[in-house]
Amino acid sequence: METPSKLAGSFPSQKPPLFPKGLDAFAFRVQGAWKRFRFRSSSLLNQADGILDQANRFSSLSDPELDHLQVNIRSTFQREGLQNPTHCAEALALLIEYSDRTLKLRPHPVQVAGTLGLLHGYMVELATGEGKTLTLALAAILAAWQAKPCHVLTANDYLASRDAKRMRSLFNRCGISSSYIVSTTEAVERRRAYEQSVVYTTTRELVADFLRDRLTLEDDAQASLRIIRQMEGNPRPEQAVLNGLHFVLVDEADSLMVDEAVTPLIISQKQENSFLNQAVEEATVLAGSMKRQAHFQVDETFQVIDFDSAGRDYLAGLPVEKSPILRNPRWREHFLRDALSAREFYHHDQQYLIRDGKILIIDENTGRVMPDRNWQMGIHQAIEIKEGLTPSEPSQTMASISFQQFFRMVPKLAGVTGTAWENRGEFWQVYAKLVFQLPTHKPTVRTKYPSRYYSTRAEKWTAVVEAIRTEIESGRSVLVGTRTVESSEALAWHLEKAQLPFALLNARQDEAEAEIISRAGQQGQVTIATNMAGRGTDIQLSQETLAAGGLHVILTEPHEAKRIDRQFMGRAARQGDPGSVQYHFSLEDRVIQKFCPQWLRPVLKRSRKILLPVAGGVVRLSQRKAEAFNFRQRVNVLRQDRWFAEHL
């Protein structure tokens, strides 16, 4: 499998190795643990100090002198590349000076060490608010100086355009062209944008273009065949958008490479399939008569509908009129199960929104609307029918790839994020990438208030409202994190009742995102946000707020991974600012309900109060289980890929 590229065969992607199994997998894991054990981030920090010293020597040079030096350094660097540490250090030192002059930002040692880590293909954990954007930009410039395509991937469109714009002057100064691509970028513009040396974009866009190119080129993607065709004298028109794939630097690596790793990116065309819609429609109608407990049981953890024998008998007796699929008893059960799942597990404002007569899926981890995403065939239509919408035509997949598969094919991959250490095992097993942690540049002044636990959600809301009131009365601003759109609105309702002014940011209000965030640092400002605000958001604090003690972050519900909680907490006390954080969790929260260890369930159900003193432990246990569960799911996708590759 090769990367589509206009330059035939220039930047072949690597064939991803088969996911190891059995003893191989074990040996591979041991290897990773050993490498992690051997790795010392201090050596990178020492190098960084050396480079900074070197950079100081450039500060006396005038701009033209510096530019003259650039020509030399750049050409040696391009020749020797990353293999030669002296040239690499020299080039980096020059960039530091440039950064200082153009952006008025002088990278500190931690950032330089991070850049070095990226260039060596590591996953760098840089504490939230340490300035990942600059770190990435430095690495991107050096990558681009090698005259190979470099893509910087960010978590969302907003961040892509923000970072690209912010760094543009530095790129220009270094003689590097840069661009950004967001979902709204038109095809012509897109093609031009990809021609630039450094391209800021989201994973979604890059992967989609990658797939689309492969579809248009078809077997032309194979360089050898393409050259033969050119020699035959009938080359195809160049339609590829991408300029090849070489360096890919990932911002918020854990979000893209872990949380969203298995979401398949699908290129599809709508296709009429009355056959399916008929079945789903009829199944939804039939399912209307079925009652929980009487005909089926619900397993919340695994999100499964179970039929008992009474339910099966009932199923068998249902009058099927139209759909041939439903006449087949096996598939009747299947489609009814889907219809019931749509009813029992998918709820308006929790898993999806309705906008313009369409179902929009809300991503569990980022809290954002995922416009092009569909649930699996059958379920999606069932939900549409449930909501009284016209069922969308099921799309026929033309090509699909998961982010995981994509990243495994990238020749030079590196990433940076605030939270990766928890997933170090996964990064190694899936991508063969080593994770290391860098210390913070300045000691953080983030105070963590003791976590509070409540037995019911109602108690939690009351307490949260009180906590917010205390903080804004002391002149600070407050950011409140909720997990779902629904709960963000519940809290909004409570605040309204308490007559506290607030701003609400959730998947419904995503147009106003930038504006809400820009105001969030004002004194006395209360912002309720879903996890949308959890990543990459830099809340600028006003002078008064800073004086009053900065931003206070309240998280009202645990996420499925501890990592995401930490990310959200990272909104407070950035880059040496003061700030504080506090957890307010209730035992009714979903993660606990869904993932709490089975042996604790009876206690949780009957006498929840007993658990309050150890609630912190319960939350941690539940999160651990959730993390493990999700990891297994991701690995299973890889196993399935392996199976498919081996068998077909």
Added chain:
Amino acid sequence: MATPETFFSDQWHQLADSKIRLRGDVRVTRQRYHGKLWFLLRDPLRNRFSRLRPETYRFLMLLDGHRTLHQAWETIWKNHPDSAPSQVEVVRVLAHLNRLGLLVSEKGRDPYQIFSQFKEERGRELKNRFLHFFFIRIPLWDPDSLLKSINSISKGIFSWAGFAVWILVMVWGGIAALNQSRDLFAQAQGIIAPSNLPLLYLVWAGIKFLHEMGHACAARRWGCEVHQMGVMLLVLTPIPYVDVTSSYALRSKWKRFAIDAAGMYVELFIAAIAALIWANTGQGLVNQMAYNIIFLASVSTLLFNLNPLLRFDGYYMLSDALEYPNLHQRSFQQIKYLAERFLFGVKQSIPVARSTAEGIGLVGFNLSSTAYRIFVLVVIIGFVAGQFFEIGLILAAFGLLVWGLLPLVKFCRYVLSSPDLARNRLRAQWVTFGGLAGLLLVLALVPLPTFYRTPGVLESIGRSEVIAKSDGFLLGPPADNRNIVSKDQLLLKLVQPDYHVDEIRQEARLREIEQRQRIAFSEEPAYLTALQSQADSIQLQLDAIIDRKQNLDVRAPRSGRWVYTPDSLHPGSWIKRGTGLGEIIDPDRFRFTAIVSQNEAAVFFQEPVKRTSVRLRGEAGISMNATDIRILSVEQTFLPTAALGWLAGGALEVDFQDTSGTKTVEPFYLVYIELERNPQTDPLFFDLRRGVARFQLEPRPLLQQAWVRIRNLLQRRYQL
């Protein structure tokens, strides 16, 4: 299933447009199992079979190389919605078939994939070979052309006429063997003599070759190709084998059955012929050979081949007769189902068996065949270990790895991470690990009675020897051996006519002296003293003779049991004075002398014996309690009787150089056990009767007991 089966496959688009079809040379046959239709696909290149349901096959038939996969799928849903497969099912079936190399696509296959698949298959084969170390197959020869040329003969052999001849010969041979059944069994004693072994093996291999040829000919006779014949290393012993897998394709189960049975058919025929030869020849090589053949061709056939518990002919006959292909695998699946359903509570688990009776049969089959296989292995390993201890150890370790550790690891992995158990994992883990821990706990902590058994003999303590006090010929048989006699009861009679003559002579001499005394008294008184002393001496001689004459009737010196060695007392034989004739044994004063070998003494002497009992050989039902035991803590090397040694069939290893058969290889201790008597139930006590003493020690957990035993075994081997 953790998540219910889905209908649409995520990978569908990768296949939807490809034009896939079955390879042209794949042979398809319809087959019925229990009245249900199946389609068998046979890959002629690799001689492998796949079984498909008719619905699946119907779909495969739509894949004709012109339709795309998606078109075919739509077609089948249009035409047969009741039984049409889902996308997921289609992908699974195609993956399975592709894996077996049965599919071709218009695109051709990725050569890299083909190679990697080939490599992987090689690796798997190697691994299988290693795991089936005890049954390695080495293919050597393709017998098909030979089989084709002798097909006319095969047709004769495997026909009704042939069968009639077979029965005739069987009956004839059987009668011949029965007529001389005494000899038949008598000769069996010598068959495993070491000198006989090489010949025995050669004959066996020859018979097995004919046996395999039987299978091959039968298969060819019914039109199946047979392409592989070779040597299987059955626990390192080479024996021939033949691959008649192609017979699966036969429609009639009885033909398949006949092919499975053909080996034994041939072998029994050979046995019958051999019986005829054996019965009609005299002693000699031919006779011996014929005898070996009877023995091997009948006994081994009935013990191994017919036994369905091992994977030999009997197993395949059973599975064909019951129309149950993969019987073993399916019986295992049934057990898995039972465990999942009832132990782990997986409601979605699907049973293999269609009825309760079938389920019981499957489970019974699996359990007994597993137990039997383990038993056979243990016996074989034990045998090898007896010959070559180290090799035995290696085999045992290997067996433990393959049949103990690997399944355990697999099982644990299944419990810990099988998606089938996803929703019941907690319970499954509890049941499994709780059960295992419980079992381990019981084994490691719960003290169970510990017994220590050792051989020994009864010895009487009160015994008086009966010695011949006169010379004489034994007159008639002595009093019945081992009978209780009272004091002075006549035991045996001797005759010695000389005593009579001597007595008369001495009496005459005495009378003569008397006369001479009288004369001397009156005429020569000076001689009187001399004559008197002469008379006294003659009187003494006479008394002695009378005494001996009386002692010709040997009487019991005391009451008790009269025991003698029959060989030494033949009527009419000459008994010298002073010879021991036998013993009178006090029937009430016996003790049991147990032999405790030096290696085991430590275990035994370490702690107090709680209870001791003795059972005598031949009367194992009666157990006698000990009233007192006394350990003679001096090392001994001579057994109280040769009966305990190897030479006489006892349990203790003795020095073969020593002809008495009592000198042991390893020193031992004697333990004297006084027995509690009970006239009602006691078995017959006689001197040197063999038995076993059982010492009951402090109860100890089983694991500890096993550990002590293993340590002792190793210690004995390596003097650690």
